[in-house]
Amino acid sequence: MDEVRAPIFHIIHGSFVDGYGIRTTVFLKGCPLKCIWCCNPEGQKFHPELKVSAAKCTGCGNCVSVCPVGAIKLETDAGNVRLDIDRQLCTNCFKCIDVCYTGALDRFGEYYTVDELFAVIKKDEQFYRSSGGGVTIGGGEATCYPEFVLELIKRCKENYIHTAIDTCGFVTSPEGIKALEEADLLLFDVKGIELAAHQRNTGVSNEPILQNLKRLDAIGKPLIIRVPVIPGYTDSEETLNGIAELLGSLKSVERVDIMAVHEFGKVKYAQLGMEYKLNVEPIPPERQERIKALFEAHGLNTQLGG
């Protein structure tokens, strides 16, 4: 029998920021959105990928000789060796990682079965119990693996472990929606009200997102809403007001987290050979406070950061 598997690109034991209490956060790889400000770009593609930390490369050449498709070149420029990987050619076979001893080559993503992942989650059970925590299934977009996530939630429920899904809300499959309904808590991103802007910023329409949001609210699913504030993209008064207004009209929102832009993800773009397009200044603390107040004015329990 083929067991269901999903690629996981990170597991954090003891997270303080992904929901209530102390949590184990698992990141599933693959996402239907391509947000310009994405800080986990390694979560976008649906398969494991080569991670390249060029600064660690000593130019030994081991990788070049094992690559079956000739995707790796070492260019010497001004006496420095520069590692050049053709991502178009690369098939992510990871043969090169085994022969790279410097840590310059590594991978994002490992496949787990539900059994394997559950065993990892269960290790922290005692911490959940004392803190009111549990597991947070994030990504990427976890609901892209509905069968996997549903089975994982089932296992957690059988063991009285609290489950949260961190979702972008762009979920169209009935099984995916079912997964959202089954989770005890949703960390739900709202990235804009206006369709065209949303399309531009994330690559998808926000219609299904808002629809899901309203439906889940209506069935009383506890929600923590996360609002990314990205200067020039999502931070106009109009956008923020619109979001606040919408959220204010809902009944199941327990908290709103204002997520000010940061650039911690930048380094990963380079590791993935992706182009980093964001170029913004940090949001001054006073402005963050004002935004917080704006949401509070709509009767929303709001905090800065997760």
Added chain:
Amino acid sequence: MCLNLSNKFQKGLSKLRGKGREKNKVQSIGKERIKNLREKMLTTPEICVERGYLMTESYKETEGQPEAIRRAKALAKILKEMTIGIANDELIVGRGSSKQRGGLLTPELTSGWYLEEMELLSTRNVDRFAPIPKEAQEKMQEFLPYWKGKSLIDKWTARIPENLLKLNNVVQGGAAFCGNNQYYGHSSADYEIIINKGLNGIKEEVDEEIAKLNLADVSEFEKYQYLSAVKITLEAAAAFAERYAKLAKDMAAKETNATRKAELELIAETCKRVPANPARTFYEALQSMWITYLVLIIEAPGPGNGFVRADQYLYPLYKKDVEAGTITPDLARELIQLFYIKTNGLVIPYPTPMASFFAGFTLGANIVLGGLTADGKDAVNELSYLFLEAEKEVALNSEDIIVRIHKKTPDAFVMKACEVAKALSGKVKFLSDETTIQQLLKDGKPIDLARCYGITGCNSPTVAGHSLDIPGGMVNMPLLLELALNNGVSRIIGEQVGPQTGDARNFKTYEELWAAFQKQVETLMPVALMFRNVDKQLFAEFAPIPFQSSLYYDCIKNGRDACNGGTPYSTYAVSLAGTPNVGDSLAAIKKAVFEDKKLTMARVLDALAKNFEGEEEVLHILSSAPKFGNDNEYVDAIVNDVISMASKEVGKVKGFAGSVSNCAAGTVTANIPLGFVVGALPDGRKAGQPIAEGGISPHQGRNVAGPTATMMSVAKLDHTKITNGSVLNMRFSPDALKDGQKLRKFASLIRTYCETGGFLIQFNIVSTDTLKEAQKHPEQYKDLLVRVATYSAYFVELSPELQNDIIARMQFEEV
């Protein structure tokens, strides 16, 4: 403040306001005074020659007399003739040397090095002293030669079989306390005795015991000699306080400032009363404890002498004062602060090679707060909070705050402790009651005593007044593994150190490797134990501690010194250092060689011999094996195997004077020097590098799975095999604890660790300095996680610009 002030207490306060100023109590202290006194403790300590000199003079006078009497007389002479002083602003008085922050000389332990290092002491990298003035140098030259051949270390060296001597400070470090130039310390003298009975009360008991003796009986005559020594010290201690009373009185007479004059008069009155008599107030109790502590330290200068459960034994007097309206919580807190500051006034100069083992000038004066009462109830009281709060503004080196965590401990108290820990970048230690009580039961203490435990030194569980529980040297476990891999030969020293356990190239199974390692442990552990025992034997013979012994139960009744089996319970430990490196190394070989067959033993050994140079592939494969600290059963189980096996070896023999022989897992700062003598290890650590710190903390930066995973790795170890304690150090970034909500999670994290089998944990709430270090040595800081919701990255992986950005933001927050 989380204090619930009782009605009674409120009444007390108003009574206080109504009464106005009274003469016979402390009026006010104030932040300014605390700041000034604190600052003086940040100065470079000076060497004081007086203790060494006076001791020598006395020993010359008492040659031929019983050793205990000689010790007592020497102590009396020091206390009588040592220069004393009261500084401006002081309310709790008494110095252990002639300096405000002084280093004591203990030539009876080691003497030669003082002369050799006279200049070096003020120029070396660790534990630096102010230059020694010429006069003092001349004095040292005059009296130190007396001790040649008489110092304990000389006697120790003479007693150790010659062929084994070369193993000292190789297979273990610091097993002979006398060689470290320190008494074994870790006193858990019961200050309740001094507070309630006073020296006079104890003396009466001594007299009663003496009156019962039949001097014709040889053993009773020995008791008589010993008790006479105790009596000498008790009288000397009282006289020492009297000297302070007189000094304060003289100073008061000359003082023109009326407020200070009144204070000096109060000091005079107080020192006249205590510690000779029972303390009547909170303030008197602190003064009484302080003089007592000084005498105890002057008698036997050593590390880790604790006050342990001060919130418990001081509570009745505190409550009485509050009810009488003579003290407020604020005033009590400030008095505690003066007391904390005082503990920093004494230091021990270590010979340079040993200073790196115990770097930092700390005397480790522990205060252990909260936990359970003897009958198993929650012990947290108002004073527990005050002792915590007080540390916030002191945060010096020597006073060490340990918070006991039991399921019954109120959350408010744990939160307060977390708050203080956060404010002090982590300085508070947290300790599991459940685990510690189990450990004490295992070593034979009854449950009601076990519940009243305290901690002395870094991590040694003990019961004040009832038990002496002393750590021993640190056994270099990674070296023993190296010997197993190298047929008994040390890579760095190049000599046969352990037994020949065969050429590891021929090992065909993991079990063969394990057997070789076990053989090394079985052969060399007894050597470390023998080093330890001979040290204790010498202390008992030549350096008994009659004064300190009077502060334990039964030493007087038994007429026996605490260091010679006089207390009802005692344990002597050896500490296992670097066990995580051994576990990681064994796991790496087991996996890469015997299971995955990616490497051969020969390749691993060649790579080790070359310190991995040109052997990047081997290094890479070995480094990729599971590492301790990530809740990975594969390697965690091996670490536990190592601890169990070593602990069994240690427990096979009795300790000195019938004590229990047990294990600790700790390193103080010895993980650095112990690393010097260990070549490259199969866990990927290079030759000469430090071994894992703290005994059971994962090797620096290898725990990358998150805090709960690290905690579970350690909590799952069988801590009843390391009953002398252990230390888990963990790094935390301050933004992880930013707001109240996160601090709650932090508290919950600690509670869970303590309630699921963990032992002692302390945090390094990372400072910007640490981050700068991480920029320089990324390989050691791989575990530093930067967390923003939905996002995570390792600090060392960020670009220098972003790293700098984080550092800049943190600096902002630190201000």
